[in-house]
Amino acid sequence: MGVRRPEPVPARLRARDVLRVGAVGLRTRPLRAFLSGLGIAIGIAAMVAVVGISSSSGAELDRRLSALGTNLLTVSPGTSLLGEQAQLPADAEAMIERIGPVRQVSSVGEVSGAKVYRSERIPEAQTGGISTYAARLDLPATVGATLRHGTWLNAATERYPAAVLGADAARRLGVGAVGPETQVVVGGVRFTVVGVLDPVALAAELDSGVFVGRPVAEERLGFDGRPTTLYTRSDESRLEDVRAVLAATANPQAPNEVDVSRPSDALAAKQASSQAFANLLLGVGAVALLVGGVGVANTMVISVLERRAEIGLRRALGATRGQVRTQFLAESLLLSALGGAGGVLLGAGVTTGYALSSGWPSVVPAWATAGGLAATLLVGAVAGLYPAVRASHLSPTEALAAT
Incomplete structure (x- = not known):
């Protein structure tokens, strides 16, 4: 009887390899990646700009009320x-x-x-x-x-x-x-x-x-x-x-x-306006994050579903299900990070330009930028995980038949 050889153990992907593999889809389809990232950036920019302009307007109101002698x-x-x-x-x-x-x-x-x-x-x-x-x-x-x-x-x-x-x-x-x-x-x-x-x-x-x-x-x-x-x-x-x-x-x-x-009655007015602006910013930020999250989810679901044949080929060449999931999660996170960073910069630029043209102080809350990036990464990961898991469970022959 012949000796049964042990099955080869797939090599583990290092963090650097995960980034390189995840960036392949972005490099091979630059136009699609750009348009997808642009959609993400617009959603995040809208959130940052709305929150930033509202905060700048609130800071201007506080400045004017302070000039009335609130203290x-x-x-x-x-x-x-x-x-x-x-x-x-x-x-x-x-x-x-x-x-x-x-x-x-x-x-x-x-x-x-x-x-x-x-x-x-x-x-x-x-x-x-x-x-x-x-x-x-x-x-x-x-x-x-x-x-x-x-x-x-x-x-x-x-x-x-x-x-x-x-x-x-x-x-x-x-x-x-x-x-x-x-x-x-x-x-x-x-x-x-x-x-x-x-x-x-x-x-x-x-x-x-x-x-x-x-x-x-x-x-x-x-x-x-x-x-x-x-x-x-x-x-x-x-x-x-x-x-x-x-x-x-x-x-x-x-x-x-x-x-x-x-104390001046202007102080009570200032405190009331600050509370009103805080409530407004929370509502606006939540809506903008929801809209941006839907855009990210839609982009990543379509991106993963379009590449089922590629997933089948990688599985046929020996890639494990975990490696397939990791690849597409890395691509999802990279695309989300690039789009989110671009959206934060764009939103901050719009806020600064509008505030300067209106003579207001420019205020971009740190929670808006950090929250926008964190939400983008979270939604990108969630949106990319389900399609990647579903595609990784396809047999190589069934996935290749989709080509």
Whole structure:
């Protein structure tokens, strides 16, 4: 009796070999591979672009709402237990600066008795309801004030008789321009007008004020150095925590004599819009992923079914069922990866172009790009697995008969 020889064991495919074999179908049918990859890319690009444009629009809305002062709080003196007007300590601003989440602090101090007139010839009773404030140099940045004419006070002009007028104060005084010849009388002292503010949306009380530097206010107008209103900007996520400690920080001896404003209504609008955009993005992303997944599945099913004869030939030459499955899964994943990467780049490019043309910040969420690639690979693997398994179970003769 002859000795039965053992059947040869098929060689195992290494990872590099799997990639090379999987790329054969892409190289031999470049046009089909390109069109299939293009279909995948368009689906993923649509998802990334829709999510990116929505996110960019949401970021622009957040930016505009932030400009409205969503994180601005004001601190002012209240009334004492006897019903008298309270005062803030002179070091209240320095104390508030120590609060961790507080990012900006500025203040104004009303100079009592410093009446403002267009000239010395104006009757004393005709003050026009204009207040004089000793202001910090960083006040415009904190309250979001902008200049209509001229400049704001600086380290030099705050020491000399120079003044900036609020929008209403300039109108009441009849000041339409600034220059060395434009002067007003503040507390009996002539001040040169160096700037005129636009209306301050976040602090309308400043529109009827005249602003001078603290050093010159103390030297010429008798300012006592006590702030009458402090403006703070804080981290939005910690705004309520900051508000809870502002009174005790500004006046530890009598926190009940301090009034703290409520957060801006714009903050509630911003939080509501952020939640609405989050829900919208989840819905849009899910729909776009579903559409892209259907496209990937359709492409890979047709690709595998068209090559049943090739599968039969490989089986006849000794390829195992597992190797056939691995080949087509590798091709499916390669095609999905190429199409997904191209779709992510295309979608990011569309988002950036549209955002720049609209003047928005360009935002492409990382979860959209990572999720798009992961979903493409997952759907590509699922779509390629079933046809590959089914074809690999065909006998070589039956598969070759399909040629």
